[in-house]
Amino acid sequence: MTQKKLPALSPSETEILRLVWQLDKATVQDVCNKLPAKRKIAYATVQTLLRRLEKKGYVKHRIRGKAHVFFAAVKSEHVIKRSVGDFLDRLFGGDPIPLMQYLAEHGKINAGDIEKLKRLAGKK
Amino acid sequence: MTQKKLPALSPSETEILRLVWQLDKATVQDVCNKLPAKRKIAYATVQTLLRRLEKKGYVKHRIRGKAHVFFAAVKSEHVIKRSVGDFLDRLFGGDPIPLMQYLAEHGKINAGDIEKLKRLAGKK
DNA sequence: CATAATATCGTACATTTGTACAAGCTGTCA
DNA sequence: TGACAGCTTGTACAAATGTACGATATTATG
Incomplete structure (x- = not known):
């Protein structure tokens, strides 16, 4: 769809x-x-x-x-996908890793959060 | 500084x-x-x-x-910090978790990457 | 040294963005 | 039912953005 x-x-x-x-x-x-x-x-x-x-x-x-x-009138997922994509392109040439890294280092992400993310990443 | x-x-x-x-x-x-x-x-x-x-x-x-x-003439870190901050505010009300989640689910992040991130998050 | 090739600079311009006033509807309550 | 409070609509406008042409300056080359 x-x-x-x-x-x-x-x-x-x-x-x-x-x-x-x-x-x-x-x-x-x-x-x-x-x-x-x-x-x-x-x-x-x-x-x-x-x-x-x-x-x-x-x-x-x-x-x-x-x-x-x-x-x-549109699903947030759709907009988020595009927005994140554009943002990533502009600031990191499309590579998500540096953004993740930045968030891990400066954005108040803790080990527990990461564990959850790991599960999510694994699932898909 | x-x-x-x-x-x-x-x-x-x-x-x-x-x-x-x-x-x-x-x-x-x-x-x-x-x-x-x-x-x-x-x-x-x-x-x-x-x-x-x-x-x-x-x-x-x-x-x-x-x-x-x-x-x-400016360090990329500085700009990245501001850009990511603004982006987060606009699209997620400032909460980094949903973005991490999105990246983990859709951005080609694998378990290895997450391991590294975990170490980074732990360090700080 | 004259010229071609290549850069930059000044300038321009249509859109988009952010922000908002004033005028006109529309329920609501006395 | 008439006046009011609350909304919407139309319109406006300066600033920012994206894009680029034409004129000018500079370097390399024959």
């Missing part, structure tokens, strides 16, 4: 889309509230971003009362 | 900067040749990107004959 090719996501759009996934269904308000404290952007801005996400096909909405309730 | 706050890198700039690191010292030509086959952009475009990287402080250059030889 291969997905259609969707237009690229801008960084901010990605951020908003993540929140939509996290909330499952969300109004503009909901998204605003869920924004990390460090990253406060205006209601109107979030609106525009959601509009653009909809135009690009990443979310849809349904009307509930006077509010629009947005929900993702 | 904390680094100055450098302006943000655009995706394309990041890509070019990576090649400069990889080549250590590089002319515009060198960078062009090193571009992945899939991603051919014009000489002039690479030039502009290098110019912008220099203006932003990420690279410097020295003249050799008629050619400019560019070289990185």
Whole structure:
């Protein structure tokens, strides 16, 4: 079930889309509230971003009362796959190992986590 | 030894900067040749990107004959740290675990790699 | 030394991105 | 049912991004 090719996501759009996934269904308000404290952007801005996400096909909405309730129209896996792929290409020429290494060294990953990962890697 | 706050890198700039690191010292030509086959952009475009990287402080250059030889002015670690951090924030709300998981499941990581990572994680 | 070849520089420009105001709907509550 | 609060829509706009042409400078070459 291969997905259609969707237009690229801008960084901010990605951020908003993540929140939509996290909330499952969300109004503009909901998204605003869920924004990390460090990253406060205006209601109107979030609106525009959601509009653009909809135009690009990443979310849809349904009307509930006077509010629009947005929900993702694509599986996060799909977007993650592309995003990680692009990121890896750009910063590491596509090789995932250096990224893993970086995360292992600096990202608070502990031995237990790695054990779990090992199981995952083994399974597939 | 904390680094100055450098302006943000655009995706394309990041890509070019990576090649400069990889080549250590590089002319515009060198960078062009090193571009992945899939991603051919014009000489002039690479030039502009290098110019912008220099203006932003990420690279410097020295003249050799008629050619400019560019070289990185910042340690890759620094840029990687910021890039990975931003990426993580945007796509995973800052949590590195899901990314590790994704890489373990889909990125061609094998048990041996994981062993190495474990050692790294343990060391720090 | 004149010229061809090769680089760089200045400049340009269409898009995309981030951000937001103002005006117009639409339920809701007194 | 009329006014209000809350939403959406349309529109705007500066800055960043991706891409590149044309003019100019410099080196090597015959």
